[in-house]
Amino acid sequence: MSAKAKKKSPTATKVKKEKEVPEVKPEVELIPVYVMGKRYEVPEGLTLMKAMEYAGYKFIRGCGCRGGTCGACGTVYRKPGNYKLQVALACQKTVEPDMHMAQIPFFPANRAQYEFAELTSAPEEVFKLYPELFRCVACNACTKACPQGIEVMDASSALKQGNIAEAALLSFECIQCGLCTSRCFGELAQYHMFQLARRIYGARILPRAEHLAEMIKAINEGKYDDILDELKHVKKDELQKLYQEREGEPVTAGEDWKTKDKTYL
Ligand code: FES
Numbered sequence: 001m002s003a004k005a006k007k008k009s010p011t012a013t014k015v016k017k018e019k020e021v022p023e024v025k026p027e028v029e030l031i032p033v034y035v036m037g038k039r040y041e042v043p044e045g046l047t048l049m050k051a052m053e054y055a056g057y058k059f060i061r062g063c064g065c066r067g068g069t070c071g072a073c074g075t076v077y078r079k080p081g082n083y084k085l086q087v088a089l090a091c092q093k094t095v096e097p098d099m100h101m102a103q104i105p106f107f108p109a110n111r112a113q114y115e116f117a118e119l120t121s122a123p124e125e126v127f128k129l130y131p132e133l134f135r136c137v138a139c140n141a142c143t144k145a146c147p148q149g150i151e152v153m154d155a156s157s158a159l160k161q162g163n164i165a166e167a168a169l170l171s172f173e174c175i176q177c178g179l180c181t182s183r184c185f186g187e188l189a190q191y192h193m194f195q196l197a198r199r200i201y202g203a204r205i206l207p208r209a210e211h212l213a214e215m216i217k218a219i220n221e222g223k224y225d226d227i228l229d230e231l232k233h234v235k236k237d238e239l240q241k242l243y244q245e246r247e248g249e250p251v252t253a254g255e256d257w258k259t260k261d262k263t264y265l
Contacts, residue, residue, distance in 0.1 A: 034100040048075050048101055049090035062103050066091045068147070071177030077101040087179045089147045107178040109189035112196070121204035123162030130193045133160055135186035142180035142190055148173045152180045152190055159197060167194060168201035227264060 030041040033051055040055035049063060064070035073090040080098040090103055112129035119125050127133065133156065142152035151170055158166035171194035180190045218224070231239065247259050258265065 031095060031097040033095050033098070036102045037100070042095060044095065044097075046095050047091055048077065048088065048093050048095060048103075049073055051095045052090070052101070052103070062105060063091070068092045069175055071175035074104045074107065074177045074179045074182065075101055076104055076182075087145045087147075087182060089177060089179075092147065104179075104182060107182055109178055109181045109192060110187075111189060111192045114196075116199060116203070119200060119204075121164060121200050123159075123164060126159060126164065126193065126196060126200070129196065130189070132186065132188055133193060136160065136184075136188055137186055139185070141183040141185070142188075145179045145183040147177065147179060148175060150174060155194055155197075156188065156190055159193060164197045164200050165205050167197040168205075171198065174198075224264065 028043040028045070031044045032039055033042055033055075034040070035052050035055050035057065038055075040051075042051040042054045046054060049059070049066065053059065062073055064072040068089055068091060071089070074087060075090040075093070076085055076087055077093070078085055078100045079096060087104075090101075110130075110132065114129055136153070136156050138153060138157070140153045142156070143150070143154075146152050150173055155167045155170035158164075158170060171191075174191055174194055176191050176195065178189075178191055181188065184190065231242075234242070247261065249257055
């Protein structure tokens with residue numbers, strides 16, 4: 001065998017032994033927590049939801065957006081040395097050493113049945129559907145439980161006084177997690193009551209948006225039929241490009257803001 005061939009022979013190639021890379025351990029401290037009474041060690045800084053998952057629990061229900069907006073993950077917890085039972089959204093609250101936690105499953109609060117089209121803006125309609133509203137003793141436990149910082153008790157008081165608009169505006173940030181109800185010993189389902197208040201406010205109290213009515217009329221009269229037909233035949237890529245390049249309304253736009261391209265206005 002020639003020297004050249006020898007060089008090419010795979011058997012002649014020296015296999016370099018890979019350098020052993022030392023395992024780099026992330027510098028995360030583990031802290032003890034108790035999930036439904038059982039002790040686990042979980043990395044600090046995790047949310048209650050992630051800590052429970054780290055401990056091996058799997059969420060099939062009681063978890064939705066993971067971003068504090070769907071209200072699905074109500075959880076109770078207690079800190080060491082404190083008798084108080086506290087509540088939080090599991091996807092928002094972070095673990096603390098020796099914390100005891102358990103997720104609240106679906107909270108079966110009273111939800112009135114109604115035909116919305118038949119309701120007026122008379123406060124008596126709400127009173128009839130939710131007579132327990134008057135069981136509120138103004139203890140304010142609901143407000144303390146709200147992860148959204150809503151003045152829940154004030155909104156209930158507004159509703160009791162027949163001020164549907166005030167109740168709707170005060171509860172506007174409600175995410176229907178039901179934690180207020182879980183702490184209410186008057187057995188009120190504040191979040192369902194407020195939802196009704198917001199529906200009545202939006203449909204019966206707030207003035208109609210004129211520009212919306214105008215737009216619906218224009219659509220019904222076929223003003224946009226041609227462009228919609230045209231768009232139906234555009235290829236997906238082109239459609240995506242059109243969408244990405246569309247002129248968006250700036251966050252700070254005033255009421256009179258209009259697009260530069262006025263073709264379809
Ligand atoms: S998962 Fe939606 S609020 Fe927590």
